[in-house]
Amino acid sequence: LGREVGPSLGQSRGMFMGLFNAPHIVGEALKTAVFASALFREFGFEATPTFDEKRCDIIQALKLKNSETLIAFCQGMQKGAPIDSNVIPEPWDMPGYDSQVIMSAGAFTGGSSIELSSDAPLREPFAVWMQGSMNFDSGKVGVLLAAREIVRRGLV
Template identity: 40%
Template sequence: PHWDEDRYDLVQTIELGSAEKMGKFCRAIQAASPVDSFVAPVPGEMPGYQVPVIMAAGTFIQGASLELSADGPVEPPYIVYYQGGLSVQHGMLAIAAALAAISS
């Protein structure tokens, strides 16, 4: 959907345009997470992918679709799949931190 349209999916795609911005975005999401906020995500190999994948998920339950996470294959057009947040406020704080990180 266009940026100002209503959204109904749990997962949103965010095209960042560079590997550097993708890394900054994911590190900021991880830093804003309630679990493992001290961890710095780095791209790594993952079965089924031909390129490195970066994953940020400071979650209580691994793979939980409602908890805050951001991930994606590190290749053009450098899309991050962003989802979740246990509350609206947490999601807003995390995305604000991620936007600040890629703007600097």
């Protein structure tokens, strides 16, 4: 087939589908980040960037004041995941870090940064980094369940 098919290696459909869907999915991730920033600011937490600040990526950082709140956030976020919502994330000694780390991710693709996830080292400044969401509806559910878990535990 050679030059009749071109250098696609049978991947053209997937590549073009990714290029077609990428702007919409990134937009959904950005809406989720803006929503989280605004909601957690209402609870008195520091958000970087703020909901009304110009953004250059899909990552949202939230300073949650203590390790108990970090854990509650990640465990609540996991409850809103489309996959493995029954899993309860726990802090652990991750190689390369000088403190324990907690992560949440209920992703269709392991390690995906565009699907809703969060991670945080359990140390000052007690910041969690969340990113992604393939669609705003499921991202909003994850963020709301993270907030609910913090409220349920009396941490705000």
